[in-house]
Amino acid sequence: MLVDLAQNTLDGLGAGASYAVLALGFTLVFGVLRVVNLAYGPAIMLGAYAATWTSLHVRPGLATLAAITVAGSVVAGAYVERLCFAPHRATGLRPGAAVAAMVASFAVWMQFEEAATLALPNHLYTFPSLTTAAPLPLGPLALRVETLVSLAVAAAICALLWWLLYRARFGIAVRAVTERPTAAALTGIDPAWVSVRVFALASAVGGAAGFLVATTHGQVTPHLGMWTTLKGLLAMMIGGLGSLPGAIAGGVLLGVLEAHSQWYLGPQARDLVAYLLLFSLLALRPRGLLPARHTG
């Protein structure tokens, strides 16, 4: 009983680690651009598809596949930024520009899904698994190697982002643009250039999460795009829009909650519980668990 509870929490932490990384990428873009990028997940899906395509033709190592997933996500993300966000940033003061950009990113999502199914027409492709090693015994519990790797990667990405945003010169510019875009521009920071680099960074972070998800699940489908966008949005909104600690908290909470509700109530209830949590939070505490200090 207690063992089940602990085991589910452990498994949930593994899933939650990738959700947290997904939400970090999402919230980075939102913080700077104040726009939701619906094509975030589909761009990651395209990266995972590029890696899958490569693994079908040559047999590269896992590190190469991870690099291809990240690079593919960045390239797809750059395309989204150029087509959907850069033109609207110029008209950023016009009301509705954010909505138009969001709908444009949805249109690009459609493009990505079709491109993926044209490149790899089957419904499902296996993705090389991280390891075939048996779970490590941890007292009465079993610690899956994937969980361990996911947690380690998530921790490394958090540390890297923290350093980039709070210790590097780039981070000062990003935070300035996030908090006061006009004042940042007046001090000589080019918001457009900051946005481009944040977009690339977020896509790379998302690509890393996408690789973790694909290799943990051992498969990719075109549905991965929608799945990634939805999980990232859920974790981001639960934690608090635009908040980095919130993204981590939201992702971990979502992962653990899903693991428990799946175990005790079944797969449909798992999703129901996740959406119910988001809906109730929005109704009662719209700014999330750990809200960003600055509002746009």
Place this chain on the structure above:
Amino acid sequence: MDAYTVGVFTNIGLLSFLGLSAYVLLITGELSFGQQAFFGVGAYAAGVGTAMFGLPLVVATAAAMASGALAALVVGLPTLRLRGLYFAMATLAAAEMFRILFELLHWQRDVGGERVGPDGTQGFRGIRWVFEQGIEAAGFLIVVYGVLALLVAALVFVERSRLGATLRAVGEDPEQAASLGIDILRLKLGVVAAAGAVAGLGGALYAHHTTYVEPRNFDIMLGVHGLAYALIGGLGTALGPLLGVVLDIGLLEGSRLFAGYRMIVFGGLVALLLVIRPRGILDERIVHGWRHRAWRPR
């Protein structure tokens, strides 16, 4: 018209209801990712009415509209104080909950020795009222467009009235509208209910066109399409969403142009179009121009 053309035109008509549902909210300044849920509620409610309890389609459709409006109010009441993305996310979460509830819904009864009704993920089969009445596909097409014409006429009428001006004022600047004495919350509740009823109406007709609905028909993809139709077609007039559907279904799928690459072409066109016209093709400026031209003596 051959069966394929009739099918394409019927789909255009049915999806227009979803686009109009999103449109009504958009002009009031609310973005919903969840109108597909009320489309689904309408589809299920109308199916229950005709297939399970033998009601005529008109009565079942009225019940579907009421159910759509009621469901929209249940979602809208706790979330209407949210703005922008927060409201959009709340409607998305609610719509996904509705979809999962459809998956969990098992309610069947014997009708003429057959089990009829929603059967969880297996969906709801045998919504055959139209077929049993001997109405052919072309006949149903006329029904769909008749209802759609009435709805568009009603919307155009409302938009030209004082209420229409009030709605757009709230959409443009809610604080200023409130300072003019407009009761925003009450107005928005009305709009949410009306948008839910419009979606429910479309869902009722949709269920009777396909004779079969399943929960995954009403996923987020359907909702974002409805939203995109309204934004592509334009937020200036109720004809905008219809234009959006025609462009997607009619022009690209119907003509079978770019077979296999349709979404790549359409997606790119939409993204570019939104750069040039962020509020769609028939936006407020164009529509305003029409009206003035109509009044100007030649």
